[in-house]
Amino acid sequence: MTISPAFSSVNSRDVLAIGLETLPVAAIVSEVVKTQSHREHKRQLNRDALLRYDQFLSVLHKTIGSKRFFHSLGAMHYAIALADRYQENLVQASAAGLFHDCGRLPKIEQIEAEAKRRGVALPPEDRLHPKVWHALLSAHIAEHDFGIADGAVLRAIRVHPTGDAEMSRLDKIIFLADYVEPTRSFEGLNELRASAEQDLDGTFRSALEHKLRHIQSLGRPMHPRSLRALAAVGGSIT
Secondary structure, three states, rough: OOOOOOHHHOHHHHHHOOOHHHHHHHHHHHHHHHHOOOOOOOOOOHHHHHHHHHHHHHHHHHHHHHHHHHHHHHHHHHHHHHHHHHOOOOOHHHOOOOOOOOOOOOHHHHHHHHHHOOOOOOHHHHHOHHHHHHHHHHHHHHHHHOOOOHHHHHHHHHOOOOOOOOOOOOHHHHHHHHOOOHHHOOOHHHHHHHHHHHHHHHHHHHHHHHHHHHHHHHHOOOOHHHHHHHHHOOOOOO
């Protein structure tokens, strides 16, 4: 099966021109959903459940801004495609993909203040890594504001920017969907996408290595969770 993201055919500028009210979530994913075999009933993507997300679109868009909003739609779409490819739960993938960045406010100071206001404690190992602070806040907002009660979904949201030592297939799918979704553009992206169709574990390792090399090139410290993830999959950045 070749993953051909339907969202890649939709230019984000065109979407903005259309207007959010005329673009329900179901329309974004209809092209990929109609191609799925749904061999297992438990994996079926319930369109009624998906359409329920529509009530949250305007709130999500206003909270995180247009660029991050369309990134989230792209991540949701790609997560669904990968989940179907690897026979994972499509509903979990759609929820984690859509809401993985729902706490990514425009400024780090806003993320820190909102986390403090909500009583979301940042672990000591996160203190030197403000780029990942949004992940714990996103999981909290997904649960308390958007009604996501699935522990596996919330876990995937929490670890999506870093990975960790023990990653479920859903965790790896959301990590990859965040990193290679259709609005992304960087050298080596097409190779990662092609690999993702054939080897989830290997592509997760390659994407993690690619991400950490980039962080290293910027002179920024690598997060302990990412280093634990790298060690767990036998990866290397040397």
